[in-house]
Amino acid sequence: QVQLVESGGGLVQAGASLTLTCTVSGRTISWYALSWFRQTPGKEREFVAAVTRSGAGTYYADSVKGRSTISRDTTKNTVYLQLNSLKPEDTAVYYCAGKDSLVLRTPGSADNWGQGTQVTVSS
Numbered sequence: 146q147v148q149l150v151e152s153g154g155g156l157v158q159a160g161a162s163l164t165l166t167c168t169v170s171g172r173t174i175s176w177y178a179l180s181w182f183r184q185t186p187g188k189e190r191e192f193v194a195a196v197t198r199s200g201a202g203t204y205y206a207d208s209v210k211g212r213s214t215i216s217r218d219t220t221k222n223t224v225y226l227q228l229n230s231l232k233p234e235d236t237a238v239y240y241c242a243g244k245d246s247l248v249l250r251t252p253g254s255a256d257n258w259g260q261g262t263q264v265t266v267s268s
Contacts, residue, residue: 147171147257149241154262157231161266165226167241167259174217175200179224180249181215183237183264190240190252194226197248204250209235231266238263 153165165181180195194215195204203215209228217224224241239262242255249255 147243149243149257149259151239151241151259151262154239154264156265156267159232159266159268161231162227162229163231163264165228165239165241165262165264167224167226169222169224169243173219174222174224174243175219178244178246178249179217180242180244180255181224181226182240182242182252183235184240184261185237192250192252193239195248195250196224198246202248204248228264231264233266233268236264236266 148170149167151167157163176198178198181193182190183193184190192206193209194213196215196217200217205213212230214227241259244256
C-alpha cells in the first residue's frame with residue numbers, strides 16, 4: 146500500500162520561505178511522478194508543481210513559478226516543495242500526490258494522495 150505523508154506547513158509572515166516535505170512509503174519514488182497541489186475552502190484543488198517520473202523534468206503553476214522549487218531525494222524516498230516570497234494568497238492546504246505516469250498535473254488523475262499540510266501566510 147502506497148502512503149504519502151506531508152509535513153512542513155505552518156503559519157508564516159508574507160515574504161518568508163517554507164519547505165514542504167512528502168515522504169513516500171510502499172514503493173520507490175524512482176520512476177514515479179510526484180506533484181504538489183493546493184486547495185482553499187470552496188475552491189477546487191489546483192496544481193502547484195510536478196517532477197517527472199525520471200526526475201529530469203519539473204513543471205510549475207504560473208502562480209508560483211520563479212519562487213518555488215520542487216525536488217526529490219530518491220535515497221530518502223521524499224519529494225520537497227520549497228516556497229519562497231510567500232504571499233497571503235498562497236494560504237491553502239498543500240497536498241502531495243503520485244501517479245504511475247510520465248508526469249502528474251491534474252488532480253483527478255492521481256493514484257495516491259497524502260493527507261495535506263496547512264500553510265497560512267499572514268500579511
